[in-house]
Amino acid sequence: MKILGPDLLVFGVDHVPACCEFLIEYGLTPVGVTDQGGRFEAMDGTGVLILSSDDPSLPPALSSGNTIRETIYGVQDAQTLEAVGRELSKDREVRRAADGSLHCTDDLGFAIAFQVTVRKPYAAAATLTNAPGSPPQRGPNQVAVDPDAQIRPRTLSHVVFFVPDAARMEAFYHRLGFRVTDRFTGTGAFMRPEGNADHHALFFIQTPPFMQGCEHFAFHLGGPSDVIQAGSRLVAKGYQSYWGPGRHIFGSNWFWYFNSPMGVHVEYDADMDLHDDAWTPREATIGADASQLFLMQHREKWSPGGPPPA
Amino acid sequence: MSAGTVLCRFDELVDGEARGFDPQKGGQDTLFGVRRGSRLYLYRDLCPHATSPMAWRKDEYLNRRRDRIVCFAHGAQFEIETGRCLLGPCIGQSLQAVAHAIDDRGNVRLV
Incomplete structure (x- = not known):
């Protein structure tokens, strides 16, 4: 089943204007956003939908108070959508919405939906690197750094859930063609859907039931420099860094996580590994040594030698 | 954090609002307070x-x-007056209250 990954994450929040402000600063593009909320899109059309927690169009809230209300997955085509519908109809009610999308709950009660993907082709430059020993990617006079560069999230990368039964979640998404790429022992699995080579579109963290919800989501940026430049801009505006910048081991993606008014972490990531079915999943115990290759921490602007002489 | 450190003047605090403090000047707020009337939590x-x-x-x-x-x-959601977590990942646990006093010049001071 060619599921491509999450197309849209739906949140029901306490403070709609704060969430809208945050997601715009994060770099997403507001589409039809009003005082009541709306959609925030990356370059390929994937995104986040913000609505007030009492909006009647939302699926019910989780009892944990977590603000995630629905995860809408994009699938490759109408045939795949029907295949997903047939599989899930075996043991649960699947509702078809007016736009053709299919809605149900997964085995732990998270609202999920499936639609023919909104992901559209887009072109965006790679970060070019000059590495001695290899042909240069940037020729003479081609300057890499632009302090005013516009940095936009390119595509919705992944979503991570606190779950009371990680093994059950893994088994459920396996039914839909997701593969395990790596695993933290006793914590949960990284999974990629059949239609996407990215190391993970999903990751589960085993927790007590009262924590169930979204831990974080991430959009891909163009490269590590984009992650650090965009994150530094958020810090300069007073946003609260949680973890980063750094580089993960599983997935190899660069990361920087921030607190958000949705009450979930929001991550910038870049340069994630790709996998296919020839890959053998690794397993490690979660912890600082296993989850980060390195961690850099922010410091206010500084340069060696101190300020110029008065 | 050293006793006696002045965080701010009490009358700078907006009633009903929160404010973070960085008494060690490390570039990251390590304390925060919420003013409610004449009280600071x-x-x-x-x-x-x-x-x-x-x-x-x-x-x-x-x-x-x-x-x-x-x-x-x-x-996670916490009660302002007690710091007790009412909902979320640390339900039943509490924030760590920080002892302070408002001195005769109106400064909020760690004690």
Whole structure:
């Protein structure tokens, strides 16, 4: 089943204007956003939908108070959508919405939906690197750094859930063609859907039931420099860094996580590994040594030698 | 944190709002307070669950109605007066209150 990954994450929040402000600063593009909320899109059309927690169009809230209300997955085509519908109809009610999308709950009660993907082709430059020993990617006079560069999230990368039964979640998404790429022992699995080579579109963290919800989501940026430049801009505006910048081991993606008014972490990531079915999943115990290759921490602007002489 | 450190003048604090403090001047707020009338509720900026700073942006520690403290790491909600977590990942645990006094010049001072 060619599921491509999450197309849209739906949140029901306490403070709609704060969430809208945050997601715009994060770099997403507001589409039809009003005082009541709306959609925030990356370059390929994937995104986040913000609505007030009492909006009647939302699926019910989780009892944990977590603000995630629905995860809408994009699938490759109408045939795949029907295949997903047939599989899930075996043991649960699947509702078809007016736009053709299919809605149900997964085995732990998270609202999920499936639609023919909104992901559209887009072109965006790679970060070019000059590495001695290899042909240069940037020729003479081609300057890499632009302090005013516009940095936009390119595509919705992944979503991570606190779950009371990680093994059950893994088994459920396996039914839909997701593969395990790596695993933290006793914590949960990284999974990629059949239609996407990215190391993970999903990751589960085993927790007590009262924590169930979204831990974080991430959009891909163009490269590590984009992650650090965009994150530094958020810090300069007073946003609260949680973890980063750094580089993960599983997935190899660069990361920087921030607190958000949705009450979930929001991550910038870049340069994630790709996998296919020839890959053998690794397993490690979660912890600082296993989850980060390195961690850099922010410091206010500084340069060696101190300020110029008065 | 040393006793006697002055955080701010009490009358600089906006009634009903929160404010973060960085008494060690490390570039990261480590305390925050919520003023309610003549009272200041002062806590370490440290979520009992995530062991991390709690605001989503400088001084943003409260929900929209300004009647709960929220950790914007994972959405835990705390009672302002007691620091007790009422909902979320650290339910039943509490924020660490920080002893302070308002001196005769109107300064909020750690004790």
